[in-house]
Amino acid sequence: MSKCISFRYWWAIGVFALSSLGSLRAELSWDPKPVETTVEAGSEPISHVFEIKNTGAKPVRIQRLQSDCPCVTLTSQEEMIAAGGTARIEARFEVGDRIGNQRKRITVFTDDPRDSVVPLGWNIQIPEIIRIRPVFLHWKAGAEPLPQQAKAEVLLPGAKIKGWRLEKKGFRAEVREDGAGVLDIRVQPESASTPSQDRLLIELVNPDKTIRTYSLRLLIR
Amino acid sequence: MNVMSFFFPAGAPLRLMVVVAASALLAGFRSILVPVGDDVRSVSQEIPSLDVKALHQLGVPILWIDARSEKEFQADHIPGALWLNESNFETGIDGLLERWSPETALVVYCSSKTCDASRHLASRLKQSGFSVVYVLEGGWEAWQKR
Numbered sequence: 001m002s003k004c005i006s007f008r009y010w011w012a013i014g015v016f017a018l019s020s021l022g023s024l025r026a027e028l029s030w031d032p033k034p035v036e037t038t039v040e041a042g043s044e045p046i047s048h049v050f051e052i053k054n055t056g057a058k059p060v061r062i063q064r065l066q067s068d069c070p071c072v073t074l075t076s077q078e079e080m081i082a083a084g085g086t087a088r089i090e091a092r093f094e095v096g097d098r099i100g101n102q103r104k105r106i107t108v109f110t111d112d113p114r115d116s117v118v119p120l121g122w123n124i125q126i127p128e129i130i131r132i133r134p135v136f137l138h139w140k141a142g143a144e145p146l147p148q149q150a151k152a153e154v155l156l157p158g159a160k161i162k163g164w165r166l167e168k169k170g171f172r173a174e175v176r177e178d179g180a181g182v183l184d185i186r187v188q189p190e191s192a193s194t195p196s197q198d199r200l201l202i203e204l205v206n207p208d209k210t211i212r213t214y215s216l217r218l219l220i221r
Numbered sequence: 222m223n224v225m226s227f228f229f230p231a232g233a234p235l236r237l238m239v240v241v242a243a244s245a246l247l248a249g250f251r252s253i254l255v256p257v258g259d260d261v262r263s264v265s266q267e268i269p270s271l272d273v274k275a276l277h278q279l280g281v282p283i284l285w286i287d288a289r290s291e292k293e294f295q296a297d298h299i300p301g302a303l304w305l306n307e308s309n310f311e312t313g314i315d316g317l318l319e320r321w322s323p324e325t326a327l328v329v330y331c332s333s334k335t336c337d338a339s340r341h342l343a344s345r346l347k348q349s350g351f352s353v354v355y356v357l358e359g360g361w362e363a364w365q366k367r
Binding site for chain 1: 288289290293306307308309310311312314315318321322323331332335336337338341348349350
């Protein structure tokens, strides 16, 4: 009988000890879905604050923050995430001349053995305003100055082409607009005997009435 | 045949079947839980990446493009490299054209394997009309270890 009590006693202590150990660990939680943001091309830098919660009973140290792009800078006010506390990781994205779908990966390294790597995602959509393809036309110096073509397409709804002009002399350009925001561009150098460089400038009026200039580079080399 | 006998046929060890089923489930969940970076992977498929040794064997002039931050570039860079990333793309492209020739291969590098800025930039350069564009495998870190 006493043996049985003793076994039950130790068994209960064991279960209690194990459950206590379990409850003493850290428990990190964060939103696994990437944050979706849309921003205008050429805007000022944007920021987002990611939160990592520690719902466990043990504090966690943030060891390192890492981004897969130099365009994302990361800062954290907290070095430790206290038990029951929240860490706020501020990510700052430099828009600059970026366009399209920018998928950025942010990694938070911690000393928690269960969640030593916390992956965060930030998808930033930057709609292209105008697409010029190719961005430059090249003629070989000394070769025949044959005409070449490029296309410029206005992609921002409400934006309109105001006009175009060649920056310098030495090239001839024919530009046809189809009325739907697409420019068919045909350029020919007057001569390709010597290296030179020029630009065809396309002026665009944005929906907010601001005017921006975009370039098709022309290169004889 | 009932459902149980379909999933756990007689003779097959039950534990093994459970492990296989659990693995399949986990694999399925993984594809749902890790959507970040899919775009980057598709970009990387378009642009070939070469290591330092392979690049030296290309036999064409190389124009190095440093896609790291300006601060990192100023601290040190591959000799002759041009600083260009998507932050200064519109102005930087003029500087690139000053030095570009049709025989030149553009090789873009970033800080390390974990940096994807070089792949994004290389993809954009390719779309812009530069035909020969590579990414330096391992980036600046690999260059220093060469």
